[in-house]
Amino acid sequence: MSDAIADKVIAIIAEQAMLEPSDVKSEHTLEDLGIDSLGLVESIFAIEEAFDISVPFNANDPSASDFDISSVRSIIDAVAKLVKDQS
Amino acid sequence: MSHRVVITGAGTINALGHDVPATLEAMREGRCGIGPLDIRDVDRLAVKIGGQVTGYDEHAHFNRQQISLYDRFTQFTLLAAREALGQAGLSFSGDMADRSGVVLGTSGGGLNTQDENYRAVYEEGKNRVHPFIVPKLMNNAAASHVSMEWNLRGPSFTVATACASSNHAMGQAYQMIRSGMADVMITGGSESMLCFGGVKAWEGLRVMSKDACRPFSATRNGMVQGEGAGIFVFERLDHAKKRGAEILAEVAGFAMSSDASDIVMPSKQGAARAIAGALRDGGIDRGQVGYINAHGTGTAANDKTECAAVADVFGAQADKLMLSSTKSMHGHLIGGTGAVELLACIMALRDGVIAPTIGYEEFDPECALDVVPNEAREARVEVALSNAFAFGGLNAVLALKKAP
Numbered sequence: 331m332s333d334a335i336a337d338k339v340i341a342i343i344a345e346q347a348m349l350e351p352s353d354v355k356s357e358h359t360l361e362d363l364g365i366d367s368l369g370l371v372e373s374i375f376a377i378e379e380a381f382d383i384s385v386p387f388n389a390n391d392p393s394a395s396d397f398d399i400s401s402v403r404s405i406i407d408a409v410a411k412l413v414k415d416q417s
Numbered sequence: 418m419s420h421r422v423v424i425t426g427a428g429t430i431n432a433l434g435h436d437v438p439a440t441l442e443a444m445r446e447g448r449c450g451i452g453p454l455d456i457r458d459v460d461r462l463a464v465k466i467g468g469q470v471t472g473y474d475e476h477a478h479f480n481r482q483q484i485s486l487y488d489r490f491t492q493f494t495l496l497a498a499r500e501a502l503g504q505a506g507l508s509f510s511g512d513m514a515d516r517s518g519v520v521l522g523t524s525g526g527g528l529n530t531q532d533e534n535y536r537a538v539y540e541e542g543k544n545r546v547h548p549f550i551v552p553k554l555m556n557n558a559a560a561s562h563v564s565m566e567w568n569l570r571g572p573s574f575t576v577a578t579a580c581a582s583s584n585h586a587m588g589q590a591y592q593m594i595r596s597g598m599a600d601v602m603i604t605g606g607s608e609s610m611l612c613f614g615g616v617k618a619w620e621g622l623r624v625m626s627k628d629a630c631r632p633f634s635a636t637r638n639g640m641v642q643g644e645g646a647g648i649f650v651f652e653r654l655d656h657a658k659k660r661g662a663e664i665l666a667e668v669a670g671f672a673m674s675s676d677a678s679d680i681v682m683p684s685k686q687g688a689a690r691a692i693a694g695a696l697r698d699g700g701i702d703r704g705q706v707g708y709i710n711a712h713g714t715g716t717a718a719n720d721k722t723e724c725a726a727v728a729d730v731f732g733a734q735a736d737k738l739m740l741s742s743t744k745s746m747h748g749h750l751i752g753g754t755g756a757v758e759l760l761a762c763i764m765a766l767r768d769g770v771i772a773p774t775i776g777y778e779e780f781d782p783e784c785a786l787d788v789v790p791n792e793a794r795e796a797r798v799e800v801a802l803s804n805a806f807a808f809g810g811l812n813a814v815l816a817l818k819k820a821p
Contacts, residue, residue, distance in 0.1 A: 368681060371623050389623040390639045390717040 421654035428500025431645030432468035468643025468748025488527035493646035518571035522582030522606030524752030527554030582752035584813035605756035607646035632713035632742035643748025647756025670699020676810025688726035691812035707798035713742020
């Protein structure tokens with residue numbers, strides 16, 4: 331289950347970064363991948379649509395959000411938690 | 418040939434009041450016009466607050482036939498124009514009508530009309546809409562109705578540059594009179610985006626606050642939308658003097674710039690070029706500027722970038738001037754915002770009262786200017802600036818001087 335989530339999140343991030351999913355590593359930061367604040371907001375929208383969840387994220391203060399965007403890994407974990415909380 | 422340009426009439430309707438005196442009183446008192454949104458399907462919105470015009474009944478101002486043609490943004494425009502033209506005491510006929518026009522700013526135009534009618538055809542499955550939907554929703558509807566109601570037969574059009582629309586519009590009006598193209602211009606702007614689709618679209622950007630607009634405060638967490646209109650009568654100085662009109666302020670300088678960099682992130686250089694350009698255009702010394710009505714949206718990015726731009730342009734003088742964001746009280750009127758905010762500049766010059774930035778809680782070292790926190794202040798001001806920096810990187814800054 332968790333792997334399926336990881337694959338989907340990576341696919342979304344890869345599309346945003348215009349990379350192959352295999353080029354996106356869990357330790358990458360969004361900055362590493364060249365995703366800016368607009369790309370981030372778009373990725374979060376895609377994640378919400380893909381998993382039918384609501385992601386708590388305010389672009390004014392990303393660090394204050396519960397949703398940890400510091401790396402690909404942290405995003406996958408945060409999505410997995412939101413999906414679990416919802417079920 | 419260059420003519421001097423003055424303001425001889427002002428009108429508004431916004432979350433702080435239905436006219437200029439009520440709005441200025443609220444600004445003096447530091448009253449907040451932001452509250453719970455009262456719109457259809459608000460329960461499906463994540464952002465449930467706004468600077469909404471309350472206590473408003475369109476039937477009290479317009480007949481049924483007018484309402485079928487006037488979107489809310491047009492209604493606000495006409496009400497504000499009535500106040501402004503009433504104050505100016507002008508009527509238009511013959512050559513003077515041909516030499517007078519209307520330039521207004523709006524971003525969304527008849528967004529409420531679009532929202533209602535998309536809902537009718539998509540959600541309710543209707544196959545027919547009212548015959549006047551197109552002339553009601555078009556962005557130039559408000560400018561056209563002003564031209565028709567007051568017989569203004571000269572140059573008229575609408576400017577759409579998102580959050581800078583009104584400032585760009587007023588800049589055009591200023592330049593048209595200055596260059597001799599017109600004698601009187603009705604200008605300013607209007608916005609009414611507080612409908613389900615309008616707020617939902619802004620939610621998507623994730624820059625909206627769910628509780629308050631706190632510009633320059635370290636605790637700020639986003640912008641809050643407002644609605645309303647601000648309308649002014651710009652007139653050639655000698656034209657106004659000849660008829661003994663009361664002059665509210667002089668429009669002394671204007672500049673525009675484009676960041677040419679990012680569709681949403683602001684640029685210090687772009688903002689600074691517009692501010693410095695307005696001073697240069699008006700032959701204004703930095704030390705003459707006592708007050709700046711900031712763009713001050715309450716987002717993390719705008720406020721620190723704006724403060725850095727002001728510090729860049731003014732250098733050591735930056736510590737001597739006051740900079741406040743009245744969006745903390747009336748919200749962000751998007752395409753109409755610069756027009757309502759110009760009222761704060763006029764109040765500073767005429768009444769010597771500086772409108773505060775309310776909701777200010779905590780010092781932010783990245784916004785280390787005198788932001789007139791929470792309480793209005795008395796001060797003598799010779800020159801005031803109004804900043805507007807739009808999404809898309811389009812900047813427009815106006816400079817006003819005390820009435821000559």
